[in-house]
Amino acid sequence: MDNNEGMIGMALGSWLVALAGGVLAAVLLMVLGDWGFMQGAFAGFVVWIVFGAIISWIMTRPLPGPATLSSDAAAQEAPAATPAPAATTAAADAPKVQPSKRLAGEEELAARKGDWKYEKDAEAEAAAKPEKTVAKTAAPATSDTDRPAALTDGPRDGGADDLKKISGVGPKLEETLNSLGIWHFDQVASLTKDDIAWVDERLRFKGRIERDDWVGQAKKLASGG
Numbered sequence: 001m002d003n004n005e006g007m008i009g010m011a012l013g014s015w016l017v018a019l020a021g022g023v024l025a026a027v028l029l030m031v032l033g034d035w036g037f038m039q040g041a042f043a044g045f046v047v048w049i050v051f052g053a054i055i056s057w058i059m060t061r062p063l064p065g066p067a068t069l070s071s072d073a074a075a076q077e078a079p080a081a082t083p084a085p086a087a088t089t090a091a092a093d094a095p096k097v098q099p100s101k102r103l104a105g106e107e108e109l110a111a112r113k114g115d116w117k118y119e120k121d122a123e124a125e126a127a128a129k130p131e132k133t134v135a136k137t138a139a140p141a142t143s144d145t146d147r148p149a150a151l152t153d154g155p156r157d158g159g160a161d162d163l164k165k166i167s168g169v170g171p172k173l174e175e176t177l178n179s180l181g182i183w184h185f186d187q188v189a190s191l192t193k194d195d196i197a198w199v200d201e202r203l204r205f206k207g208r209i210e211r212d213d214w215v216g217q218a219k220k221l222a223s224g225g
Helices: 002-032 037-060 066-077 086-093 106-111 122-128 171-180 185-189 193-200 214-222
Strands: none
Touching (some): 185 214
């Protein structure tokens, strides 16, 4: 009973406050806004209705009781229950299946367990693997055993000829020819095709002997031409 009377009192007070606001709004509009009496009164009525409805709804809205607040707080604080792993428990409790009777030959098989090992037949494995053929490095076309007979280990008593007089022979190439055993013009002039191949294989620029005609040049220089 007391609760209902309080609600009615709050609603009535809300409308009275709204009525005061509506009157104030009408007076301000007529005085400051130069509105007519009917216009100000209508605007004040609208303000009273809207303002009164809002205040009345706010003031008379029912609040949650203490019991409701307590139950909501308890529901938030209580942790969620973790379900027990039913599958794991069932598996642990399940009885192990034991054979009712030992099979024939089981003891012999258990005794031989771990002794047998599969090994490939050595001969079959050797036959399966292809033989590796070792490629032999081909010997060069010419070797030191084919060294031309005209070559010597050093110059003759008169000293070495100036091989740089042969077109295409520079100081470095002259040193290379000396290291091979060529010191004189007549040695170059007497080179055969095989000798030329042997010497050409040891030169940095191959084919120069025949391209520059060293043999022909050496013959002229050996004869004093």
